[in-house]
Amino acid sequence: MAITPVNAQGAIQVIYTKTGGPVIYGHLAWATTSSDDYGSPDIYMSAGNTYYHTWPTWVGPGYVQGVIWTDRYGRLETPYVKVT
Structure with a gap:
């Protein structure tokens, strides 16, 4: 997860x-402790590839986390990262 800059x-x-396993269908997302997920379009993801999505937004202080939604595993999330 990359966040730049804060308060602007x-x-x-x-x-x-994705380092292994079968192809999955899903999307990347991010969330704060007080918001729903902000998701990318759904795509097929296969082993050996890197996927990313960038959201232009006002970045304020708080906590955010990265999320991946998949057809096979549901919602997987990273720990919250503190943005100051």
Whole structure:
């Protein structure tokens, strides 16, 4: 997850590298402790590839997490990252 800059118009980027297993269908997303997920379009993801999506947004202080939604495993999430 990449977040730049804080307290200004910036971007949040979620990056996922699939290292093994079957092809999955789903999307990348991010969330705060007080918001729903902000998701990318659904895509097929296969082993050996890296996927990312960038959302232009106002980046304020707080906590954010990266999320991947899949047809096989549901919602998988990273721990929250503190943005200051």
